[in-house]
Amino acid sequence: MTNPIKDIEESDVILITGSNTTENHPVLSSYVKRAVSFKDAKLIVADPRKIPITRLATVWLRQHLGTDVLWINGMMHVIIKEELYDEEYVKSRTIGLDELKKAVENYTPEYVEEISGIPKEQLIEAARLYANAPAASILYAMGITQHITGTDNVKSLANLSMLCGNVGIPGGGVNPLRGQNNVQGACDMGGLPNVYTGYQQTGDLAVRTRMEKAWGVERLPENPGLTVTEMMEEGHEGRFKALYIIGENPMLSDPNLNHAKQTFEKLDFLVVQDIFLTETAKIADVVLPSASFAEKEGTFTNTERKVQRVRKAVAPPGEAREDWEIICDLADRMGYSMNFKNAQTIMEEIAQVTPSYCGINYSRLQEDGIHWPCTGTDHPGTPCLHMDQFTCGLGVFHAIDYIPPSELPDDEYPLYLTTGRILFQYHTGTMTMKSEGLNELAPECFVEVSSLDAEEYKIEEGDLLKVISRRGEIEAKAKISEKAVKGTIFLPFHYAEAAANKLTIGALDPVAKIPEYKVCAVRLEKR
Amino acid sequence: MNSENIITINGQPFPFTPGETILQVAQRNGVLIPTLCHLKGARPTGTCGICLVEVEGEKDLVESCAFPAEPGLAVDTDSSQVVQERRTILELLMVSGEHNCLFQDVGDDSWADFQTKATDLEEHQDICPAYGVCGLQALAIQYGAEIDPSQLRSAQYPVETVNPFIVRDFSRCILCGRCIKACNEIQVNNVIDFDSEDSPTKVVTDGDRALKDSDCVFCGECVQACPVGALVPKQDILDGHLPAEAKMIRTTCSYCGVGCQLYLHVRDNKVIKVTGDEETGPNYGSLCVKGRFGYDFINDPERLKTPLIRENGSFREASWDEALKLVGEKLALIKKDSGPDSIGVLTSARITNEENYVAQKFTRAVIGTNNIDHCARL
Structure with missing residues (x-):
C-alpha cells in the first residue's frame, strides 16, 4: 500500500476493485465501513460479484470478468473530457499525459458499456465521484492482479490515481491488499528471482559486488532466476531437477493442477518444509517439520509495509524446528556457515544490507511496528509513500490498451x-x-x-x-x-x-x- | 496549544482539544476513571453511570464519558460522593442478574476444587467464565459493594450455545451496550441491538434469532468488548479453566496481510485463546473470525513432528541428521550434474522476514542460483 491502513478513514472517496474486502481482509474492511457509515465517505465498488461491501456503495460497477482496463480507461476518458483531473499535480509531478490522453481517447462510455457491460451513466457517475474527491483511495487485491493483464490493470489504477492527484496525499493512494501475512515481507527479503532484499537488482553489478562481500562468497549468480510459474513449466519439460518448497502448497494453489502434478512427478528430488503433511508434502521425497508462527521469534511485514514483531508463545511440537534453523543447518552441511544465533541477529544483517530496512531493529519494534522505508535508526519510518515526489522522480503515465482474457466462453464451455x-x-x-x-x-x-x-x-x-x-x-x-x-x-x-x-x-x-x-x-x- | 484549553483533574492541570470529553482527557493522561460501558472509538452511551465525577459548580455528579471538557473545568474523580454513588450503582448491577461470584467460596486453598467444579460443568450455571477478568467483579471488590445474598438472582435466560465460537448468557448481561457499539460502530456489521430503545431487557439480533441464524460473521468483537460473563468464547467454557490463569504473549496474526496485533493466551504450552491488542494498530483490538478463533491448527495432533524420508513409495520417520544429510548430498549432486539453475527454492509468504532472508541467501550463496520465488503470484 502507498498509504497506511488508518488513512482509509481520511478518504473522501474509496474505490474498491478486485477485492472481496469484508471476507478476505475483514479488519481492514471495517475501516472502509466506518468511513462510509460515520465519516461521509463515498464508496465505488467495481466487481462482477455482488460482494457484501457493495451494500455500502454509492456506485457499483458490475463489469464482465477481465474487462478492468476498459472501465478504468473509460473513467479516465470521462475525467479528461470533462477536465476534472488535477492539472497542477499532473503538471508538476508526472510525465506522459499526452500519451495517456491518446490512449484513452477511444474509450468512450458507449464503447466501455458495449464490452464491459457497465451502463455508461454509472461509469460517468463513478468517474465524476472519484475525480471530484479531495482525497480518493484505491483498494485492490487479486481480482485485479490475477489476469493475463494483471500488470496492465495495476498500471491503469496508478494512472487513474495520478491523474486525479491522489498519490502521495493522506487518504489517497493505490493500495494493494496483500493476501498472506508476510507476502510483503517475502518480497522485501528478496524471495524473488530478480532481486535481493529491498528490491536491489541481482543484475546490478554494484549491488551484486556488495552482496558478495557481505556474504563472503566469490561470485553470486547474475541472471534473473525463474518465477514459480516458470519453474513449473521448465519442470514439466524435464529441464528442472529439484525443488525445495517451504510453507506452500502448490498441489492445491497452482493453476491447472493436473499439469502441476505431472511436473512434480518429473522432478528428481522434492523437499517440502511445512507444519502439516499438505497435499504437496505427501508427494515429496523428504519432509521437514517446521515451527508455526506461535513457536518462533521474528517479524512479518504487513500490507501497509509495517514491520511487526512475531513472538514465541509455545514450543514447537516434537522435533519441529524454526525454518531459519533448518536452512542454516543445511547450509552448514553444504559447506557454508551462516552463523546466526537467533532471529534478532538475522535482522541485524538484513538492516546492514538493505537500505529500506536499515533503521529497523528489534529494540525499536518492541512497542509498535515501523513502516519501511526506514533509512536510519533515527528515521521514523514512512507510512505514506511518494509524499513530495515519486521515489523515482516523476510519475509516469502508461498508455494501456484493453486485451481480452485468454479464454472466453464458447459453445462447448459457455x-x-x-x-x-x-x-x-x-x-x-x-x-x-x-x-x-x-x-x-x-x-x-x-x-x-x-x-x-x-x-x-x-x-x-x-x-x-x-x-x-x-x-x-x-x-x-x-x-x-x-x-x-x-x-x-x-x-x-x-x-x-x-x-x-x-x-x-x-x-x-x-x-x-x-x-x-x-x-x-x-x-x-x-x- | 491554546493556554485556555486546560482542565484540572484532582488538582492537576491537563490540556485538552475542544470536543474531548472529561473521560478522554483523563484516559489520555493516565488518570483512571472506571467505566463499564465506554468503548474506545465508539460514541458514548452513558448506560452504566460508573464514570460519574464531581465537577465544580455542577449541582449533580456528571457522566465523564459524555461531559465535554471546557476551559477552567475542575474535576474530582474520587470524592466521597462519587465513591458512594459508584458503590450504589455497582450494588444495583450486582443484583440485576446472575452475578454471584462474590459468594463463591474460593479461598486460596480451595482453588483446585473450584477449577474441578468449573470443569465438570457443561454450561456455566454457577461458576462465571469471566471470573477474575470481569470488569464488574473487579469494581465491586474495589468499591466494597455490599450485596444481600437473598437478593441475588439466578439465571433468567437459557444460555445460547448453538454456534461454534460464542456463548451468550443474558443472565449475566448488564446491558452496558458495549457489544452493540463493537458490532455497529467498530466492525460495522450491524447484527445486534437492544430489544427496546427505552427500556432494554436484552441484546438481540434481528428477530431475536440465534447468532448462527443471523448475519453474524463471528469476528468476536462483541466478546472482547463484553466487560462481564455475558459473551464468552466457547472454548473458555469447554476448557474449564479460568481465563485469568493464562500467560499472554503479544504477536502478529498469521492469516491475511493486514497484520493484526494480538495476544496469544497460553497455558501448559498450549494456545487457548486469542484476543486483539487494543493499544496498537492497525487493528486496535479488532480481529476476524480466523484470527480470533482459528488457532486450533497450532496444537493439532496432525502437526509434523519428525522429518520424513520417502522409501519404497512410503514415508518413514527419520532423524534431523539423516534427513538433512540426505537433502544436502542430493542437492549437491544435482548441482554438480545439472548445474545450480536446475534447482529451485520456493520460499514462503507464511514464514518470517528473517527466515525468508535466510532462504534467499541459501539459494543464492549456497546453491548458486536466483531460482527463488514464493506464492505472491498465487
Whole structure:
C-alpha cells in the first residue's frame, strides 16, 4: 500500500476493485465501513460479484470478468473530457499525459458499456465521484492482479490515481491488499528471482559486488532466476531437477493442477518444509517439520509495509524446528556457515544490507511496528509513500490498451468461472480446516450460481454439479446466490476434494507471471 | 496549544482539544476513571453511570464519558460522593442478574476444587467464565459493594450455545451496550441491538434469532468488548479453566496481510485463546473470525513432528541428521550434474522476514542460483 491502513478513514472517496474486502481482509474492511457509515465517505465498488461491501456503495460497477482496463480507461476518458483531473499535480509531478490522453481517447462510455457491460451513466457517475474527491483511495487485491493483464490493470489504477492527484496525499493512494501475512515481507527479503532484499537488482553489478562481500562468497549468480510459474513449466519439460518448497502448497494453489502434478512427478528430488503433511508434502521425497508462527521469534511485514514483531508463545511440537534453523543447518552441511544465533541477529544483517530496512531493529519494534522505508535508526519510518515526489522522480503515465482474457466462453464451455476465498476458510485450508468451528461454518466446496443460470440449467439449491473445463473437472453442490451474475460461476479454491484449480488456466501475465485464476471458461453438468 | 484549553483533574492541570470529553482527557493522561460501558472509538452511551465525577459548580455528579471538557473545568474523580454513588450503582448491577461470584467460596486453598467444579460443568450455571477478568467483579471488590445474598438472582435466560465460537448468557448481561457499539460502530456489521430503545431487557439480533441464524460473521468483537460473563468464547467454557490463569504473549496474526496485533493466551504450552491488542494498530483490538478463533491448527495432533524420508513409495520417520544429510548430498549432486539453475527454492509468504532472508541467501550463496520465488503470484 502507498498509504497506511488508518488513512482509509481520511478518504473522501474509496474505490474498491478486485477485492472481496469484508471476507478476505475483514479488519481492514471495517475501516472502509466506518468511513462510509460515520465519516461521509463515498464508496465505488467495481466487481462482477455482488460482494457484501457493495451494500455500502454509492456506485457499483458490475463489469464482465477481465474487462478492468476498459472501465478504468473509460473513467479516465470521462475525467479528461470533462477536465476534472488535477492539472497542477499532473503538471508538476508526472510525465506522459499526452500519451495517456491518446490512449484513452477511444474509450468512450458507449464503447466501455458495449464490452464491459457497465451502463455508461454509472461509469460517468463513478468517474465524476472519484475525480471530484479531495482525497480518493484505491483498494485492490487479486481480482485485479490475477489476469493475463494483471500488470496492465495495476498500471491503469496508478494512472487513474495520478491523474486525479491522489498519490502521495493522506487518504489517497493505490493500495494493494496483500493476501498472506508476510507476502510483503517475502518480497522485501528478496524471495524473488530478480532481486535481493529491498528490491536491489541481482543484475546490478554494484549491488551484486556488495552482496558478495557481505556474504563472503566469490561470485553470486547474475541472471534473473525463474518465477514459480516458470519453474513449473521448465519442470514439466524435464529441464528442472529439484525443488525445495517451504510453507506452500502448490498441489492445491497452482493453476491447472493436473499439469502441476505431472511436473512434480518429473522432478528428481522434492523437499517440502511445512507444519502439516499438505497435499504437496505427501508427494515429496523428504519432509521437514517446521515451527508455526506461535513457536518462533521474528517479524512479518504487513500490507501497509509495517514491520511487526512475531513472538514465541509455545514450543514447537516434537522435533519441529524454526525454518531459519533448518536452512542454516543445511547450509552448514553444504559447506557454508551462516552463523546466526537467533532471529534478532538475522535482522541485524538484513538492516546492514538493505537500505529500506536499515533503521529497523528489534529494540525499536518492541512497542509498535515501523513502516519501511526506514533509512536510519533515527528515521521514523514512512507510512505514506511518494509524499513530495515519486521515489523515482516523476510519475509516469502508461498508455494501456484493453486485451481480452485468454479464454472466453464458447459453445462447448459457455460459462465464465472465477475463483477466490471465503470468510471462514483460508487459502488451501492447511490451517483453517483444523478448526472444527470454521469447518462447521464452511464445511465444503460449493458452486455459486446466479438464479438466472439456475433457471436455465434447471439447478436446485444443493444439487450436485459437475464443473468441467478444458483442463479438468470437479464436483460440488450448487449454491444459488445473489452474489453471482448471469453467465459467471464462482468457486472457492480452498477445498482439496473439489479443487477449483483443477479447472483454472495456466495462462500468465507476461510481466508478473501471474496466472489468470480469475477468468476461464467452463460448463456445468448435473449429476 | 491554546493556554485556555486546560482542565484540572484532582488538582492537576491537563490540556485538552475542544470536543474531548472529561473521560478522554483523563484516559489520555493516565488518570483512571472506571467505566463499564465506554468503548474506545465508539460514541458514548452513558448506560452504566460508573464514570460519574464531581465537577465544580455542577449541582449533580456528571457522566465523564459524555461531559465535554471546557476551559477552567475542575474535576474530582474520587470524592466521597462519587465513591458512594459508584458503590450504589455497582450494588444495583450486582443484583440485576446472575452475578454471584462474590459468594463463591474460593479461598486460596480451595482453588483446585473450584477449577474441578468449573470443569465438570457443561454450561456455566454457577461458576462465571469471566471470573477474575470481569470488569464488574473487579469494581465491586474495589468499591466494597455490599450485596444481600437473598437478593441475588439466578439465571433468567437459557444460555445460547448453538454456534461454534460464542456463548451468550443474558443472565449475566448488564446491558452496558458495549457489544452493540463493537458490532455497529467498530466492525460495522450491524447484527445486534437492544430489544427496546427505552427500556432494554436484552441484546438481540434481528428477530431475536440465534447468532448462527443471523448475519453474524463471528469476528468476536462483541466478546472482547463484553466487560462481564455475558459473551464468552466457547472454548473458555469447554476448557474449564479460568481465563485469568493464562500467560499472554503479544504477536502478529498469521492469516491475511493486514497484520493484526494480538495476544496469544497460553497455558501448559498450549494456545487457548486469542484476543486483539487494543493499544496498537492497525487493528486496535479488532480481529476476524480466523484470527480470533482459528488457532486450533497450532496444537493439532496432525502437526509434523519428525522429518520424513520417502522409501519404497512410503514415508518413514527419520532423524534431523539423516534427513538433512540426505537433502544436502542430493542437492549437491544435482548441482554438480545439472548445474545450480536446475534447482529451485520456493520460499514462503507464511514464514518470517528473517527466515525468508535466510532462504534467499541459501539459494543464492549456497546453491548458486536466483531460482527463488514464493506464492505472491498465487
